Amino acid sequence: MALFNSPARVFLAATALRLILLVYGGWQDANSAVKYTDIDYMVFTDAARYVAKGESPYARDTYRYTPLLAWMLLPTAWEGAAPWSTLTFAFGKALFALADVLAGWLVVQLLVRCYQFPVERALRYVAAVWLWNPMVANISTRGSSEGLLGVLVAALLWATLTKKPVLAGLILGLAVHFKIYPFIYGISILWWWDAERDGSAPASSDLLSKALGFITPSRVKFTVAALASFVALNFVMYIQYGQPFLHHTFLHHLTRIDHRHNFSPYSTLLYLSAAGGAETRFEALAFLPQLILVVVALPLVLAKKSLTTAMLAQTFTFVTFNKVCTSQYFLWYLILLPFYLPSSSLIRKPTLGVSAAILWVAGQALWLYQGYNLEFLGLSSFVPGLFLAGLFFFAVNVWILGIIVQDGGERAGEITVAPK
């Protein structure tokens, strides 16, 4: 298709899609009692309004994000007459949409420069998975901040694969400050970034020099930069907003109950135990399988073979084994798919790929059907409906994860030639 010959056309189309959705969203908000804009966006903009008045963004209930987000959205708090206020209100959504497109552009750059993809092939994959994906465009134009994570992860990869350890560290620190989970990428990147990768000779074989050889300039720079930006950001925010900042951005995630139904296999158990009906405290150990895989096993086995596939597997595992899982979490691994898919067995063996897609969608559909019965019809579908649907969806995800791991072992998504 001639369309994919030109990056300009692909990016223009992606931008146009988002512009249309922004305008449409503004129209629907102004003309229907059912709003296009996401509830979370109202939380962000309320928080921005508090900041504009010199107050804390945490004055808004359920604002559980870094103050950076409220600061970024300060223009949405500008007062103005009718057409002007619609524009300022949409500022944040436009910013999120722009972040989307930028993330797509970074991924295309990486595929072309580091993975030696022909431009057309890179554009084809990134357009299909990200740039032209209506779900991605929809989420950012409705005002969900998940799109910002996309650009941060893409930028982290770009800085890493083009060997800029300080920049990569700074971006990682920012990303973790924004939404804790990207810390898992730090481990993969650290393990991946060995002396060989820096272009120096491999360390000799005795244990001491091997251990010392682990400490490379790049790893040190990366770690120090990541810690520095993470600590500095938190320090500034703590000075500014004190305990509420710590509580809502970080500590809240330790104390939340998460008894509400969601895609996680733990959700029924968490409801049971939160209501005091569980005999064991199995869910208290939920972090173990999740972190053993994500922090230790996956980086160790896969990172050096294929960094992006390792990161994809980490994200997939993190989401699958998490105590809470909502559909926005699926966006987290979408940005990493264009690196993995082209050489994956899901594409090479269409039967496998189609089966995986069908099973994944079936898992979602089964769960959503039970969720609909509960949420809208008021049927008591917690057991066996939601419980089994959650476990089935978990099983499908684990099976797909096995395929990704195997592909990662076969170096799917690996850089074939080192960049200049």
Place this chain on the structure above:
Amino acid sequence: MKRRITFIQRVDASFDPQQAVLTASSLSVRDLDAAREDRITVGLHELPEELRAVLEQSHELHLRWASERSFDAVTPYSSRVSPGLHVNYTPLQSESSSEALCTLLRTIVAPSKDAQYKDCSKQEDSFITPPLLSTRFASSASLQYYTHLPSIRSLVKYIRDNVCSQSREDGPECHIRADALLSADSVDIDYDNISHALTMSGLWTSPPLGGWTDKFQTPASADDQIELGLLGAEAGLEPEEIKMGGLLAVVGQDKKLKPTMFSFPSRHQSLTEPSSYTVSFAPPTGLHPTMSISMPRSSLKRPPAPSDATCALHTYLTLPSTIFGDQYQLATTDPLFLESHNLVALRALAGEMDLEAPDWVVQRWGSNWLLELATPPEAEHAASTSDPSNWTATIPLHLRYLPPSETGHRTAHIPWPVVFWACTVEDNTKMGVNPFDRTNLGWDSLFGPRTLFYQLQPAGNRLVEEIDVPVLRLEGGDGYFQGKYIELGTCVAISLGFMWVLWRLARVAWSSGVGSKRAEAAHDKND
């Protein structure tokens, strides 16, 4: 002890002088077709120790109980609260922490085991703080509590066992009067630190079958007094006034029933034309029930308030902790949302607002919401008072997660809200001189002191809605739905998933190590 008995007859009710006979020592009434209010005022020293201890800690304490049965409003008793028990309390010392009031409440509420009842252990944990509309009108109590309470049997038992035993001669009569409360439509108990007296009133808006037949003896003690009125009410000369006329007597003092006629300004007024509303939740309610308040369009005529008064239709919701509104959703100024629900604005809110907490985490009893409702446009209104379709305001609400149960369902009891017109008048009418005045209803203190209230009449057999809340189904014994199967199932699934991923990783590590070097086999294949 002072008793005041008031019979209010409708204008069209028949009255024969033979129906009320006053002698030197008693007053008898016979087959009287009237509404009745009994009000007893007792000094602190006449009360049992335990109750006195609570009252001595109180700056003010007001209990308002209303029956779940529908009852007619009778001028001058036209104010309403949602069915159930409402407690408005201001402690003497604002920081004082005491379990005494809660202990007393537990005695008179005696909740059934299955009720979603917020146990009141300390008032600062269970009570909510009502909003102060303005410090100018600091007329509301500082703490508020509500509980679903279909019957006041436990309160009656408490009075029989504890209060009646204190009164000297009239023990048996005290029991009869306490038992009579079981059929009352509403009961008020008031205490304040200024008068040091406890007032208790019961209201029966309709007579028992055949009418009221009763005999009131001159009290044995000179300190006690019984005053009785046989009255009728009608609109006064001014719109904010009520005019009453009839017969009055103090039993044992007066030789005959004294004719009387008086008028006074009243904050609670009756609507001149019948105005009703019904409350329902459209099925299926799911986890996000929507409360509908439906009124015939003919019910929505502006009340007969002074022409310079500003009138608006309001509803005041009393929601137990099982159900709540999203304050951000309801406080919106988006005209599309408000119009689609026939709402004007959220005017006041108080209590448990947490959007995420399950019910068992919520400590306080629930929340209160004052919403201004939209009314049909004037032009349409004039043309369509005969329009048979209802005017409906809807309020989107949400259910909290409730603890698991054997059936997979639990019932949430939601009292019907009160619906009323509030008309603010500009002049300096003093409402306090009304001998039938009633305040501390929760919603009245959210308006200025010069506001007239016109209640709409709830039309239904039972003024409490029951919502089926889906919960986790857990069976005892050897049923299929047991907590241990959920624990076991989750544990096995997670472990298998974990092992599976580890196994795939181990295979990769065995065939090609953990480094970046290609394994020989893979190398050959790729070349």
